[in-house]
Amino acid sequence: MITLGSRKIDFAAGQEIDPRAIVRVSTDYHRPLPLRAREAFLVRGDDAPAGFASYLVLPNGRCPDNVAAQRRVHLPPEFEYLDDGDVVRLVPERGEIRTLYRRSSPHNSFLLTERCNNYCLMCSQPPRDVNDGWIVDEILATIPLIDPDTGEIGFTGGEPTLLGGRFFELVQACKSYLPRTALHILTNGRTFSDDAFARTLGSLQHHDLMLGIPIYADLPHVHDYIVQADGAFDETIRGILNLKRHGVRVEVRVVLHKQTVTRLPALAAFLARNLLFVDHVALMGLEMMGFTRANLDALWIDPDDYRSELTEAIGILDRARMRVSLYNAQLCLTDQRIWRFAKRSISDWKQEYMPECEGCIMKGDCGGFFASAKHRYSDRISPIAA
Amino acid sequence: MAKFLALAEYEKPMAAGGYRPLPYRFMPLSGDRYVLTNLVGEFVITERQSLRVFADGQLSYQDELYSELKSKHFLIDGDSDVALDLLAIKVRTKLSPLANFTGLHIFVVTLRCEHSCPYCQVSRANDDRREFDMTRETALRSLDLVFRSPSPAIKIEFQGGESLLNLDLVEFIIEEAKRRNEHEQRDLAFVLATNLAVLDDRVLALAARHQVLISTSLDGPADLHNKNRPRPGGDSHARAIAGIHRARMALGRDQVGALMTTTAASLSRVRDIIDEYITQDFDGIFLRPLSPYGFAVKTKSYAAYNETKWLDFYFEGLDYIIDLNLGGFPFVEHYAAMILQKMLTPFQPGYVDLMSPAGIGIGAVVYNYDGDVYASDEARMLAEMGDTRFRIGNVHANTYEEIFLGDALLDPLEQSFAASVPMCSWCAFEPWCGSDPVFHHATQGDFVGKKPLSAFCGRNMMIFKGLLQRLNDRPQVREVFERWANIR
Ligand code: SF4
Numbered sequence: 001m002i003t004l005g006s007r008k009i010d011f012a013a014g015q016e017i018d019p020r021a022i023v024r025v026s027t028d029y030h031r032p033l034p035l036r037a038r039e040a041f042l043v044r045g046d047d048a049p050a051g052f053a054s055y056l057v058l059p060n061g062r063c064p065d066n067v068a069a070q071r072r073v074h075l076p077p078e079f080e081y082l083d084d085g086d087v088v089r090l091v092p093e094r095g096e097i098r099t100l101y102r103r104s105s106p107h108n109s110f111l112l113t114e115r116c117n118n119y120c121l122m123c124s125q126p127p128r129d130v131n132d133g134w135i136v137d138e139i140l141a142t143i144p145l146i147d148p149d150t151g152e153i154g155f156t157g158g159e160p161t162l163l164g165g166r167f168f169e170l171v172q173a174c175k176s177y178l179p180r181t182a183l184h185i186l187t188n189g190r191t192f193s194d195d196a197f198a199r200t201l202g203s204l205q206h207h208d209l210m211l212g213i214p215i216y217a218d219l220p221h222v223h224d225y226i227v228q229a230d231g232a233f234d235e236t237i238r239g240i241l242n243l244k245r246h247g248v249r250v251e252v253r254v255v256l257h258k259q260t261v262t263r264l265p266a267l268a269a270f271l272a273r274n275l276l277f278v279d280h281v282a283l284m285g286l287e288m289m290g291f292t293r294a295n296l297d298a299l300w301i302d303p304d305d306y307r308s309e310l311t312e313a314i315g316i317l318d319r320a321r322m323r324v325s326l327y328n329a330q331l332c333l334t335d336q337r338i339w340r341f342a343k344r345s346i347s348d349w350k351q352e353y354m355p356e357c358e359g360c361i362m363k364g365d366c367g368g369f370f371a372s373a374k375h376r377y378s379d380r381i382s383p384i385a386a
Numbered sequence: 387m388a389k390f391l392a393l394a395e396y397e398k399p400m401a402a403g404g405y406r407p408l409p410y411r412f413m414p415l416s417g418d419r420y421v422l423t424n425l426v427g428e429f430v431i432t433e434r435q436s437l438r439v440f441a442d443g444q445l446s447y448q449d450e451l452y453s454e455l456k457s458k459h460f461l462i463d464g465d466s467d468v469a470l471d472l473l474a475i476k477v478r479t480k481l482s483p484l485a486n487f488t489g490l491h492i493f494v495v496t497l498r499c500e501h502s503c504p505y506c507q508v509s510r511a512n513d514d515r516r517e518f519d520m521t522r523e524t525a526l527r528s529l530d531l532v533f534r535s536p537s538p539a540i541k542i543e544f545q546g547g548e549s550l551l552n553l554d555l556v557e558f559i560i561e562e563a564k565r566r567n568e569h570e571q572r573d574l575a576f577v578l579a580t581n582l583a584v585l586d587d588r589v590l591a592l593a594a595r596h597q598v599l600i601s602t603s604l605d606g607p608a609d610l611h612n613k614n615r616p617r618p619g620g621d622s623h624a625r626a627i628a629g630i631h632r633a634r635m636a637l638g639r640d641q642v643g644a645l646m647t648t649t650a651a652s653l654s655r656v657r658d659i660i661d662e663y664i665t666q667d668f669d670g671i672f673l674r675p676l677s678p679y680g681f682a683v684k685t686k687s688y689a690a691y692n693e694t695k696w697l698d699f700y701f702e703g704l705d706y707i708i709d710l711n712l713g714g715f716p717f718v719e720h721y722a723a724m725i726l727q728k729m730l731t732p733f734q735p736g737y738v739d740l741m742s743p744a745g746i747g748i749g750a751v752v753y754n755y756d757g758d759v760y761a762s763d764e765a766r767m768l769a770e771m772g773d774t775r776f777r778i779g780n781v782h783a784n785t786y787e788e789i790f791l792g793d794a795l796l797d798p799l800e801q802s803f804a805a806s807v808p809m810c811s812w813c814a815f816e817p818w819c820g821s822d823p824v825f826h827h828a829t830q831g832d833f834v835g836k837k838p839l840s841a842f843c844g845r846n847m848m849i850f851k852g853l854l855q856r857l858n859d860r861p862q863v864r865e866v867f868e869r870w871a872n873i874r
C-alpha cells in the first residue's frame with residue numbers, strides 16, 4: 001500500500017511555488033532549461049541542478065544552497081516511490097501533495113467527478129453531490145504531462161458521463177496527447193441510453209477505448225436494487241446496445257457479493273444470449289471500501305460459499321466464447337478449473353496478502369486481497385501446498 | 387449518508403401490475419414436463435401445472451419460474467420493458483443471414499464417376515464421353531450468376547460425379563473466380579468434393595495454391611465403406627484413407643473433411659462408424675439420414691430403411707459420442723451441434739435442410755453440368771428421377787432475376803415458410819426447425835406436406851426432444867452441448 005496524497009507537507013518557506021501547481025517530476029540533471037521552469041526536481045542525494053520550479057526533497061536528500069528555500073518542499077518517507085516522469089499536484093496553502101500519475105504503475109486512473117446517478121450498495125467511492133468541475137481542468141492539465149508510452153490509463157467516478165460535453169473533451173485530450181495509450185472508463189452506462197451521447201463518443205474514434213459497465217443481475221429489479229436506482233437496468237442495457245452500435249468497446253463488470261452470486265449462472269446465460277457482442281466480462285471480488293462496510297450484512301458472503309455458482313457462470317461465458325476474467329479472487333477459495341481466468345489486477349498500491357497465506361505456492365499468481373480486506377475476509381484461507 | 391432502500395421497494399411495480407406474456411409456444415415432453423420456446427428459440431422446461439398458471443396470467447413474481455421466464459424474455463411487466471429491445475435484436479440476428487442471399491454455389495463439373503454406388507442418384511459410369519462434363523461456356527455463365535449474389539462471402543463447391551475427372555474445368559473456374567474477385571473483393575472460398583480415389587499431385591498442388599478445402603466420403607470401416615461404394619478393385623476405402631493422409635500432409639489437417647452416407651447396412655454399425663472417424667483423426671461426425679431421392683428409391687434401399695431404425699442408430703451414436711466427451715475426449719456430432727446452436731445461441735446456422743425460410747436457392751444453389759440451375763442438391767437428384775419442379779432456370783437461357791426472383795423459386799419459399807404453415811406455426815420447435823419444401827414435394831407432392839405424415843417432421847421432433855431431455859437431465863451433458871453449440 002502506498003500513500004498517494006498527504007496534507008501534512010512541510011512547504012518550508014515555499015512562497016515561490018504556484019498556489020495550485022500540476023507538475024511533472026524530474027530526476028534529470030540535464031533537463032533543458034525551458035522545461036525545468038515548470039517541473040519539480042526530486043532531490044534524493046545531496047545536489048540538484050538549478051532552475052526547476054520546485055524541489056521535492058526526500059528524507060535523505062539535501063538541497064544545495066543554490067536552490068532557493070522558497071522553492072523547497074520536504075517530503076516524508078512515504079513518498080520515496082516518486083520518480084522521474086510522475087505527475088503531482090502541489091497546494092502549498094493546504095500543505096498538500098497528491099500523486100496524480102505514476103509512470104511506473106500500470107494502474108493510473110483519474111476520478112472525473114464525485115457525482116453519480118446510481119447509489120450502489122457496495123460503492124467504494126461514495127458519491128457526493130458537489131460542484132467539482134475543477135477536477136476536469138486539473139486532468140486536462142495533467143494529460144499532456146503523462147508519458148505517451150504509458151500502456152493504459154483509467155477514468156473513474158462518480159459517474160464520468162455526468163460531465164456532459166466536458167466528458168468528450170477529456171476523451172479527446174487522451175486521444176490527442178496519448179496516441180498509444182489505452183483508455184479504460186468506468187461508467188454505469190445509463191447516459192448512453194441517449195443514442196446521440198453514444199454516437200458522439202463513437203465519433204471521437206479513440207484508438208483504444210474500453211467502457212467498463214456493471215450489470216449485476218439478469219433481473220431488472222435486482223440490478224436496480226443493487227444500484228439503488230429504479231429503471232437503471234433498462235437504461236444501462238440500452239446504453240450498451242447504443243455504444244456497441246456506434247463501435248465503442250464495452251466490458252461488462254460484475255461485483256461478486258451476496259446479492260449477485262445466487263443468480264450468477266442465470267446472469268451468465270443472459271449475457272451469452274443477449275450481449276454476446278460485448279468485448280469482455282470481468283467478475284470481481286468485493287472491496288471492503290465505502291458503502292460496503294455500511295451494508296456488510298446484505299453483501300458479505302464467503303467466496304468459498306459461491307464457488308460452484310462462480311465456476312458455472314464462468315463456464316457458461318467461456319463456452320459461449322466470451323472473453324472472461326476473474327479479478328480480486330483468492331485462488332484457495334476458487335475451483336482450480338477456473339484458475340486460468342483469474343487475473344492479478346488489484347492496483348499495486350492496494351494488493352496484499354494475509355498471514356494465513358504464509359507458505360502458499362500460488363502467491364505469485366493469486367489475486368490476493370485489497371488492503372481494505374482487513375475489515376472482513378474469508379476465514380477459510382489456506383495456503384496451497386506443492 | 388442517505389438511506390438505502392430494501393429489495394421489496396424495487397419489486398413494487400411487479401407486485402402491483404401483473405405481466406404480459408410475449409409470444410411463446412409449448413409442447414409436451416415426457417411425463418408431466420413441457421417445453422416452452424420464445425420467438426428466438428430460448429426455452430424453459432417446466433411442469434404442466436406451472437405452465438397452466440403462467441398461461442392463465444396467475445404466476446406470482448415471487449415464483450422461481452417467473453424469474454426464469456422474465457430473464458429469457460417470455461414476459462414483460464411494469465418493472466422493465468427493455469426485453470422488447472433485446473428480443474428485437476435477437477430476431478434480427480437470427481434472420482440476418484437472409485440478407486446476404488446465396489452464399490454456397492455448387493458446380494457439378496461432371497456426372498462421370500469411376501465408382502458405381504447403388505444409392506447414388508446422379509452419376510454416370512466412367513467413360514471418356516464428354517457429354518456429361520460442364521463446358522467452359524457454362525462455367526463462365528454460371529460465374530456471372532455467382533457474382534450477382536450480394537453475399538459478402540462466396541463459397542464455390544465442386545461436385546460430381548467425381549469432380550476430379552474434370553480437373554481442367556475446376557482449375558479454370560478457380561482461376562476465373564479469383565480473377566473476378568480482384569474487383570469483387572468477396573470472402574471467396576473453394577471446396578472440392580471428391581472420393582479421393584484418383585487423387586494425384588496435380589490436384590494437391592492446385593488445392594494448396596488456392597487453399598481449397600477437400601470434402602470426401604467416409605462411410606465407416608473398410609467392409610462397410612467398400613460395400614457402399616463399389617469400384618473396380620474394391621479398394622474404395624483404402625484409396626480414401628490414403629487420400630486423406632496425402633491431402634492432410636499437403637494441405638493441413640483441418641483442410642480435409644469427411645461426410646458419411648447412411649445406408650441400411652450402416653444402421654447396426656454406428657459405433658464402428660464413429661470409431662472409424664476417430665481412427666482417422668476427425669474431430670467429429672455428421673450422422674446423416676439417408677435421402678429419399680434418386681436411385682435410393684429406385685433400388686428399394688430406401689424401403690429397407692426405416693425411420694425408427696434410423697433414430698435408434700442416431701441416438702445410439704449420439705450417446706456414444708456424449709460418453710466420449712464426458713470421459714474427456716472432445717468429439718462432435720454435427721447434426722446435434724447445428725440444432726444446439728439454434729437452441730443455445732443467438733445465431734442461425736446456415737444448414738440448408740434445416741432453415742425457414744428454406745435454404746433452397748437463397749442458401750445454396752446448384753449449377754448443373756448442362757447449365758440447368760437447381761434450387762438445391764436434392765433438387766437436381768429429384769430431376770434425375772424425372773421431376774424438374776425445382777429446376778429454377780438455365781444459365782444460358784435465363785437472367786439472374788428470372789432465376790432467383792422467379793416463381794419457380796419464390797413459390798416454394800413462400801408457401802413452405804414454417805412460421806405460417808399448419809402445425810409448424812404452433813409447434814414449439816419451429817424456431818429450431820426448417821421447412822424443406824423439396825423433401826415434402828418429393829414425398830407428399832406439395833411444398834408444405836402434412837407434418838404428421840412427414841418423416842422430416844417426425845425425425846426432427848424426436849431429435850429436438852432427445853437433445854432437450856439429455857441436456858436437462860445432466861448438467862455435464864449441457865456443458866458438452868454448450869461447447870458444440872458454439873463451434874463457428
Ligand atoms: S493462501 Fe493466500 S496467496 Fe494462497 S491462494 Fe489463498 S489467498 Fe491466495
Ligand code: SF4
Pocket residue numbers: 804809810811813814815816819820837842843844846847
Ligand atoms: S416440421 Fe414438425 S417439428 Fe418442425 S416445426 Fe414443423 S411441426 Fe414442428
